[in-house]
Amino acid sequence: MAQMLLKTPLHDRHIALGARMVPFAGWEMPVQYEGVIPEHLAVRTDCGVFDVSHMGELEVEGPRATTLLQATLSNDLDKIGPGQAQYTLLTNERGGIVDDLIVYRLGDFRYLLIVNAANRETDFRWLKEREVPGSDVRDVSDEYGLLAVQGPRAIERLGLPDASQFTFAEGEIDGIQCMVNRTGYTGERGCEILVMAEDAGVLWDRVLERGAVPCGLGARDTLRLEASLPLHGNDITPDTDAISAGLGWSCALDKEFSGAAELRELKARGPERKLVSFVMEEKAVPRQGMTIEGGGEVTSGTHSPLLDRGIGMGYVLADSAKPDTELTIDVRGKPRRARVVKRPIYKREE
């Protein structure tokens, strides 16, 4: 069945580079160019670039934009000023995670939300339905391309000044105007560059000329799992909550937002299950949906190119969530040993 897949502004570039293209969240995206492992290692040792133009961008504006977002997002926007960004959750009335996203405070009355591709329409409708007079939500995703440039040498290769994580500024790379966000999804230093869709192709070319290795969704997944960063739809969903997922730090429980009361209660009571990162002790690759003995489930799993072992994330009973706890995972009928590890599995050297 031919499914109509959306294409990013860089689609032709991916084809020209010989990328293997796959459907992802309604988009035709590169899963790999040279191979997942070399791409992964390029990001860990030098610099890689990902086309993440499929992600959604929502703009929220107006004198009461803050009121709207404070009531719908879990983190406290009063903690950030213009030029700063924040990891936050869009929560439902049960405290479930509608999406996880990064909010950029463009001004006192204006915000940019960069959201997961699969949730772009859900998030837009969610916020639109909750608009208050004096707030306006717009989906501006089609106007932009987004490039994630990540790795220990990413900033140097782009010729950018040093800056703190979770800040952003207007910038210019080889004459191309863009918004440079000091954020990412790999556990490395680097940035995510928002650029007008019509300039995305030239920016991509310039970034490759500066020595970044093109990387696909395959490496994006192995990198984020090594960094113990959850993926919405796998590890966190509308039916899971921030406390169980270990994302309580992104919830300002001293303010009111959708599901805040439920999360406070859950925190006081203690969650039944917790999301953990684990490393396989035996040769095996854990996969989403595999059972963890004693009432748990793998939500993401892969092979870690850095450790050369299987790694993953999953929910386990709270008393099995402590680092060093041994787990048994059912790998297609074979019991395989794993060990809970402190998050993140991989932490870069400062």
Place this chain on the structure above:
Amino acid sequence: MAASESYPDDLNYHAEHDWARIEGDEAVLGITWFAQDALGELVHYEPPNEGDAIAKDSAYGEVESVKAVSDVIAPLSGEVLEVNAKVVEEPETVNDDPYGEGWLIRIRLSNATEVDSLLDVDAYKQVVAEA
């Protein structure tokens, strides 16, 4: 370094992208260049045990890349004489050399007439072209 596409003409092939090198009443089995390319870099090989009986057209092991796992289908029936320990330790050997150092198992044939049902290189290339 990944090998470039090739299908040696001294091998027998199975449409599930496996090859067999017949050596008297024994055979060495592996997966084709096409199979390893479709999977990407292999990171895990789950072999059968030596002494196991394997049956033509049934799975005898698993190969796994970062993104996907795939059964390995037996092109012939027989008893497992040897598992390639190098591939267990370094599964990427299959990507580097699918017909040489990347062989998976050696078996003793239990039904030599099955060899006649396998594809020759031209027939297999036709399978690949239509894949």
